Amino acid sequence: MLLVCFGFSAPGQKYILERSSVIFFSAGAIEDIRAENIKTSSIFNVSTGEVVFLVPISDFEFEKELMKEHFNEKYLETVKFPKAIFQGKFLNIKSDQVGEQVMKASGKLTIHGVTKEVNFAGTIDIKPNRIIARSKFTIRLEDYKIKIPQLVWQNIAEEVEVTVEFYYKPQ
């Protein structure tokens, strides 16, 4: 059994990130909150579709520094949970087909120490020596036990919209 396992996880064609962008956006009554992270790391095995992401929470950059401080200190508890992790697969990929195609990402997403099974719709664009994966989805803060204090509730929406863009190159 173990042999079988090793046999199958032998390296396929692996890709790593050349650049990336993870943006979250929350529309609020008083002000919109937007933050971008360009420090994500990822490995994508194109032959199996397997993919992992590590998103360092403290690298989300906000328009206001104080927002970043509160985001890390009060909401995401970054010292305790420094990274968001996705472990899963890009499904339905025709890796020999050049050009943009629709795909589905499915796997486990861990934010704030809470792991959830998730499915996201997205696209994958296959070019010679380049793969670009894009997706847009929403996250309910409640699902990841991210609590919003009563006093500022009107400032932060319960759902945030996440837009991701990953540019891969061969490892």
Next chain:
Amino acid sequence: MRVAITLLFLLPTFCFAQDDLLKELQESEKKETEYVISTFNGSRLVNGQSVETRHKRELEFIFAHRFGRINDGIYELFGLDQAYVRIGLEYGITDRLSAGFGRNSVDKTMDTYLRYKVFRQTIGGGMPVSITAFGNAAVKTSPKKKDADYDIQLQDRMSYTAQVLIARKFSPALSLQLMPTIVHRNIVADQTTENNDEFALGIGGRLKVSRSVSLNSEYYYRFDVPAGNPYYNSLGFGVDIETGGHVFQLVLTNTRGLTERAFISETDGDFLAGDLHLGFNVTRTFQFKGARK
């Protein structure tokens, strides 16, 4: 049957391979130095300064206020009939250097200061503490020249403070701070009972009781106080409530003053005798655009 076998083969692959990928990814990550944030909620612990500097291009407006003495009784509505106010601004020139000024109604004092974060506590060893240097110059504009009992000059109104603020965030809830301080006053009321150079050691801390509320305390011990000195060491307690861009601090202290000279060297209330003042500090932070590169 063939499907079953395929599944049997695929299942372990699915679970193991991703863990391998995750491990590979984690091992390939470079470790960057990360700094501790939010050692304290605000720029003030109670009356005095904290290690926190403003972020770059951040402007903090601070409105601080002390009522009169609670033990003045019902006639003065337990101090609420009087008000001692300091209005001030502090601006982040860089993430580590802030400049501020303000005016306190006690002795009609205007103060201006700089604070610079020399060392930042790091996460996971390296630097165990944050150290901020603080220096101010303050001028007492009271009394008026014509009301003074001698020919008072500008230098007679001046005082200066230098502080080294040393703080450690022990956990998300607990931070402590030490404040070796020297306050220099060019002129004191009575040189036999007061030092022109007042050496003091402050100690303070905060304990978070919820994500947005913390309990603070602060005490300044003065060294070599001459016999007959009319002043007391300042002691203060506070409750901080942090809400987005605002920090509200409710305080109970034995001093009216909100500049270093006034609360470190010239605190006239005896805490244990009940000479207590209620008060609050309210800050509002504004971020100027373009702070991020």
